Amino acid sequence: MKVKLMVLLMLGLSTTACQITPEKLVTVGAEAYETATLSNQDIKQLSDDSCKQMDEKSHIAPENSPYTQRLNQIAKTLGYTINGTKINYKVYLTQDVNAWAMANGCVRVYSGLMDKMTDNEIQGVLGHELGHVALGHSKKAMQVAYATQITRGLIATSTNSTLATLTESQIGDLAEQLINSQFSQKQETQADNYSFNFLVKKGINPIGIANAFDKLGGGDASILSSHPSSKQRADNIRQKIAQMKKTQ
Numbered sequence: 001m002k003v004k005l006m007v008l009l010m011l012g013l014s015t016t017a018c019q020i021t022p023e024k025l026v027t028v029g030a031e032a033y034e035t036a037t038l039s040n041q042d043i044k045q046l047s048d049d050s051c052k053q054m055d056e057k058s059h060i061a062p063e064n065s066p067y068t069q070r071l072n073q074i075a076k077t078l079g080y081t082i083n084g085t086k087i088n089y090k091v092y093l094t095q096d097v098n099a100w101a102m103a104n105g106c107v108r109v110y111s112g113l114m115d116k117m118t119d120n121e122i123q124g125v126l127g128h129e130l131g132h133v134a135l136g137h138s139k140k141a142m143q144v145a146y147a148t149q150i151t152r153g154l155i156a157t158s159t160n161s162t163l164a165t166l167t168e169s170q171i172g173d174l175a176e177q178l179i180n181s182q183f184s185q186k187q188e189t190q191a192d193n194y195s196f197n198f199l200v201k202k203g204i205n206p207i208g209i210a211n212a213f214d215k216l217g218g219g220d221a222s223i224l225s226s227h228p229s230s231k232q233r234a235d236n237i238r239q240k241i242a243q244m245k246k247t248q
Contacts, residue, residue, distance in 0.1 A: 038146070043139050046146055046166075047104035050175035053168070054108065061091035067111050074122055077204060081105075082130050097216070100179045101129040103138040116215060124195055124209030131194030137187045138178075145177040185228055192233050196240050210237040 038046075061067040068091055075089045085105040095112040099122075107129060114122060132138045149170045166174070183191070192209065199206045213234040228236075 038143060040139075043142050044104045046142055046174065047102040047106060047138075047178075049166070049171050050142075050178055051102055051104065051106035051108075053171050053175045054179065055090070057172075058108075059093040061093050061111065065091065065093075067091040067093070067114055070114065070119070071109055071122075074119055074126070077123060077202060078126055078130070078198075079202070083134050085133065087130070098179075099125050099129055101126075101133050101138060102178060103133060103142055105133065117212060118208065120205055120208030121212040121215065122208070123199060123204050124206065124212045127195030127198045127209065128191045130198065131191035132183065132187070135187070135190055135194060137183055137191065141178055141181040141183070145174050145181070148177065149174050188228060188233070189236070192236060193240070196237055200244070206237060206241060210234040210241075213237070 071089055071091050075087070078087075080087050082105065085103075087101075087105040087107055089107045089109070091109050091111055091114065093111050096110045097112045097116055099107070099109045099113055101107045107126065109122065109126070113125070117125070132141075149166065195209050196206045199209070211234075213230040216230050
């Protein structure tokens with residue numbers, strides 16, 4: 001992500017809390033540069049902290065839960081690494097319909113989504129979420145979320161903030177922002193296509209992706225963006241399946 005874009009994003013968050021002086025602008029610019037060049041280890045640490053925060057505030061299904069046992073079976077078909085990153089799957093017991101993945105391989109599936117979908121449909125959804133990780137979208141989302149929290153900290157305290165000084169509250173805000181990230185239309189389509197190719201390579205029927213979008217429809221699940229629409233995304237997958245059958 002370009003430093004100039006990061007600076008504009010951060011400066012646009014809030015200018016009413018207090019006056020931004022030239023000195024603060026210099027500090028924000030320095031933090032923007034640091035954020036734009038976060039190392040993979042920094043991203044992993046932030047993701048680890050965010051995932052831990054979410055786990056602590058959520059009701060995780062125990063090992064003997066039918067939800068956990070079912071997810072474990074699905075996970076075996078998908079694998080436990082993506083581009084060298086180890087994947088850690090868990091179920092949150094909640095009626096919410098959602099699933100998400102962070103850049104460190106933290107994958108969480110809500111029981112509400114599992115109640116709504118077949119195993120094949122869950123494979124499609126998780127393939128999509130793993131696509132965001134593999135394609136670097138989750139890393140970029142972390143950079144933006146981190147920049148947002150750092151900027152708010154600077155405005156509030158007028159002191160430099162670093163990776164090591166994030167409070168639990170800031171980490172919590174960071175985690176919430178991450179799991180509610182709205183990816184661009186291009187990123188969503190890329191993740192959909194990644195899921196299709198990923199499932200095909202695994203010998204899994206990719207129709208589950210389209211069927212999952214049919215069920216989600218225009219719902220509030222944060223795994224769906226307002227663009228492209230769920231119907232467009234389902235149609236895209238069905239077209240790819242038709243093209244694949246023609247070449248077989």
